[in-house]
Each structure stands twice: as C-alpha cells, then as structure tokens.
Ligand code: NAP
C-alpha cells in the first residue's frame with residue numbers, strides 16, 4: 001500500500017481520527033476500535049470510538065454550516081462534486097487496496113467499487129437539473145383564477161445522516177454523499193465499524209474538492225453504542241441507511257418523524273423455466289450467487305428450477321462453481337473470507353440445519369479461517385431456514401418447483417422483496433410472472449443487481465423504504481418549497497372578446 005502524503009493528516013500511525021468542521025481529531029473517549037483484515041487477521045487500522053458528546057458537537061457543526069452550502073450556487077456545488085470524482089479516480093489504487101484489506105473484497109472488485117463511486121459522483125453532478133421546480137396556474141379548480149400562481153423549487157432537507165454497510169463501505173456511503181451535497185445539505189457520515197477506513201478518506205477528498213469545513217463530517221464508533229443516539233437526535237433531518245433489515249427496522253422505530261431512505265436485505269430468487277437459455281442462466285446464477293462470496297444484498301439467494309431443466313442446470317452450475325478460485329483477496333481469488341468468524345458460524349448453522357432436514361450437499365461445506373467454500377444444496381424444502389434466511393455468504397439452495405404458480409408463491413412468501421429473476425425465452429410469460437412478484441425489481445434473463453446506478457433501486461417489505469438511484473436519491477434528499485403569488489387584479493389587461501353572430 002502506498003502511503004499518500006495528502007492523507008497523512010487523518011491518522012497517526014495506524015490510528016485514524018474522526019472528522020469535524022474540517023479538522024481531524026482524536027475522541028475524548030480515549031478508546032479505539034481495531035479493524036482487522038478478515039482474511040489473515042492482520043491489523044489494518046484503528047478508528048475512534050466517539051462519545052455521545054462528540055455526536056452532539058458534530059451535529060451542531062453540521063447545522064451551523066447549513067446556510068453556507070445551501071446558498072452556494074448550484075454550479076459551484078456541481079463543480080465540487082465533479083472535482084471529488086476526479087480525486088477518487090486519482091487515488092483509486094491506494095483506496096482500492098485499503099478496501100481490499102479492510103473487508104476482504106477481491107482486489108479488482110475493490111478497485112471497481114472505488115471507480116464506480118467516482119462515476120456516481122459524476123452522474124450526480126450531471127443531474128443538477130433534477131433540482132428544478134415548476135410553475136402552476138390556479139385556474140384548474142373552480143373558484144380559482146390564473147392570478148394565483150404556485151412556484152415550486154427544490155430545497156435541501158438540512159443535516160443528512162449517511163450510514164453505510166460493511167460490504168460496500170465506500171460506494172454505499174458515496175452514493176448517499178453525492179446527492180446529499182448536490183441538493184445543498186450538510187452531512188454527518190457514520191461508516192460501518194467493520195470497514196470504516198476507506199470511507200474516512202471522503203473527508204480529505206471533499207475538502208480538496210472545495211466542500212467548505214463543517215458541511216461534511218464523519219463520526220466513528222459502534223452502531224450499538226452511538227447508533228440510537230445518532231438516529232434519534234433532533235438535529236438530524238433525514239437518514240439514508242444501507243444495512244441489515246434488522247438494524248433498519250430498529251432504526252425506523254427510534255428515528256421518530258424523520259424522512260428515511262432504507263436499503264436493506266434480500267432473498268432474491270431465480271425462477272428458471274424449462275425453456276431458459278442454459279448457458280446464460282448458469283453464468284448469471286454463479287456470478288450472482290458467489291461474487292464477493294455472496295455478501296451482497298442482491299446476491300442470487302435461491303434457485304427455483306422447473307423439472308425439465310433442474311438436473312442440467314444443477315450440473316452446470318456445479319461445474320462452474322467448482323472452477324471458482326478460493327483464497328487471498330489480494331490475489332484476486334473469486335471466493336474470499338466472510339467479514340467475521342461470527343458470520344461464518346451463522347452461515348454454517350444454515351447449512352447444518354438444511355442437511356439435518358434432508359437437503360443434498362452438492363459441493364462445498366468446507367471452511368478454513370473465515371473462508372467458506374461455495375456451497376450448493378439441492379432438494380431444499382420450505383421447512384429449512386436456508387429457504388428464507390439471508391446467509392450473506394456463499395450458499396446457494398435449489399428449491400425444485402413444478403409450476404410457475406409455485407415459484408411465485410415461494411418467492412412472495414419471503415419477508416424480503418428486493419429483486420427477483422425469471423429465466424425463459426418466453427417473454428410474454430416472463431412479463432406476466434414479473435407482474436406477480438412482490439419485489440422492487442424483476443430481472444428477466446439477468447442476475448439481480450443494483451446497477452446501473454441511475455436505475456431506480458428499491459425493496460418492498462423488509463427490503464427497504466424509499467428509492468435509491470441518482471435521480472431518486474436527489475429527490476429524496478430535497479423537498480419542494482412552494483411560493484404562491486396572488487397577483488392583484490389591478491395589473492390585469494382588459495381584453496376585447498369577440499363572439500361570432502350566427
Ligand atoms: P448492519 O449490521 O445492519 O450495519 C449497517 C450499518 O448500520 C453499520 O454502519 C452499523 O454500524 C450501523 N448500525 C448498527 N446498529 C445501528 C443502530 N442502532 N443505529 C444506527 N446505525 C446502526 O449491516 P451490515 O452487516 O453492515 O450489512 C449487511 C446487511 O446489509 C445485509 O443484510 C445486506 O443485505 C444489507 N445490505 C443491503 C443493501 C441494499 O442496498 N439493499 C446493500 C448492502 C447491504 P456498526 O458497523 O458500527 O455496527
């Protein structure tokens with residue numbers, strides 16, 4: 001890892017500071033939280049365990065500076081976001097390397113997480129027209145005239161709390177920061193404790209890009225210690241959160257009447273009909289199930305194959321899965337460590353439960369350190385936990401079905417509703433099934449995934465609240481401001497109206 005002089009201010013040795021009002025500080029708690037590489041347990045860095053008093057201060061600072069950024073012309077805010085995109089690209093290699101180390105993501109995927117974030121920043125800057133309003137005349141309703149004119153324009157919400165998950169700690173904080181800044185808000189960011197280091201670099205990047213001190217601030221600390229205090233804080237005007245459904249639901253209870261954008265868990269099912277293109281389907285399922293070792297909300301988490309294709313599909317998916325390289329993320333192995341040993345134990349408990357209840361082990365079920373071999377289970381039934389729970393690990397259950405109706409029933413019975421997939425050559429049927437699936441997005445002949453990032457991305461049921469995606473996030477992080485002008489009759493032009501004599 002190359003140590004970059006620009007970033008030296010944010011840490012002493014491996015101890016990273018938190019960022020408030022343009023300054024890097026140590027917490028008064030005197031406590032640090034260690035971040036270890038999940039592959040080899042080496043220490044990557046320590047972050048500050050901030051106190052509630054520091055939460056108060058950071059929110060106070062973010063509030064104090066609201067007007068300065070809100071009143072900055074939109075073209076200047078846009079320039080800063082574009083400049084930040086340039087800086088993210090400039091530093092993408094060391095940032096990607098650090099990201100690989102702190103969360104165990106394969107190096108190439110870590111690098112693309114960084115560059116994808118730069119693209120989101122650029123596309124957000126290009127979307128500044130989303131902040132325009134409209135003018136409406138009053139004479140639609142009887143009793144109102146055109147002298148009543150409503151003018152709406154978009155204004156920021158205030159201080160936005162951005163909380164990201166461990167699996168995309170840079171990208172899924174960045175995708176909140178860019179629209180929040182464009183809309184003129186100030187920000188308090190809380191990165192995940194398992195993977196906070198790369199995201200801390202937003203402090204330096206945004207400062208260099210010209211975002212004034214106090215507009216963007218970063219607090220670090222465990223969600224279990226400062227999370228409720230942050231989310232229930234009256235100084236927070238909106239929360240943009242990505243993480244587990246459990247934390248998301250809890251947050252919604254404690255947050256009170258604040259606007260929320262919640263992107264939560266998923267249990268995306270791939271329905272494979274008899275006439276599916278086998279090669280395309282296999283490619284989508286293997287990549288969808290096992291990239292980043294299944295630690296994606298949009299991972300393919302269940303396969304529901306029809307009888308005529310089930311055996312061939314299982315055979316080919318297994319062949320391709322057995323080709324996946326396993327090991328060190330620094331060497332770009334496809335399957336790497338899960339984020340923690342607790343997570344490995346949870347995944348193992350799902351495999352054990354399925355095997356105990358009669359599922360057939362096709363491959364995998366092996367563990368070394370935090371690495372779990374990609375595991376395929378056949379003959380999974382609805383009484384098994386793996387049919388419903390989100391493993392966030394490399395486990396793929398096959399639940400054989402015998403009708404499209406059964407596939408819809410099993411898909412919809414899930415508490416989650418992020419995405420669904422249908423693989424078939426029959427587009428009419430695919431469209432009809434898509435209408436029935438209770439999910440945010442249905443992919444036809446493709447794997448479930450969030451991107452491209454200007455598409456709307458949302459979940460139903462326990463999978464989320466609100467819609468993410470560049471245009472939609474800008475909308476969620478701003479509101480209408482309405483000014484109604486009541487024009488006086490005095491200025492009205494007296495017009496001659498002609499009627500035609502018949
Ligand atoms: P998590 O445990 O819910 O943590 C997410 C974030 O919430 C972390 O920053 C965490 O901080 C914070 N947090 C924890 N308790 C909190 C509280 N009481 N108040 C406020 N914040 C709190 O989720 P994760 O393990 O990082 O991510 C995995 C989960 O996220 C999976 O379920 C996955 O499906 C979901 N996910 C969904 C999407 C999507 O877009 N739908 C994207 C990525 C991930 P600490 O780390 O300090 O605890």
Ligand code: G3H
Pocket residue numbers: 167168295296297298448449450451
């Ligand atoms: O983990 C949840 C992410 O939103 C998934 O994003 O589909 O681009 O991997 P992705």
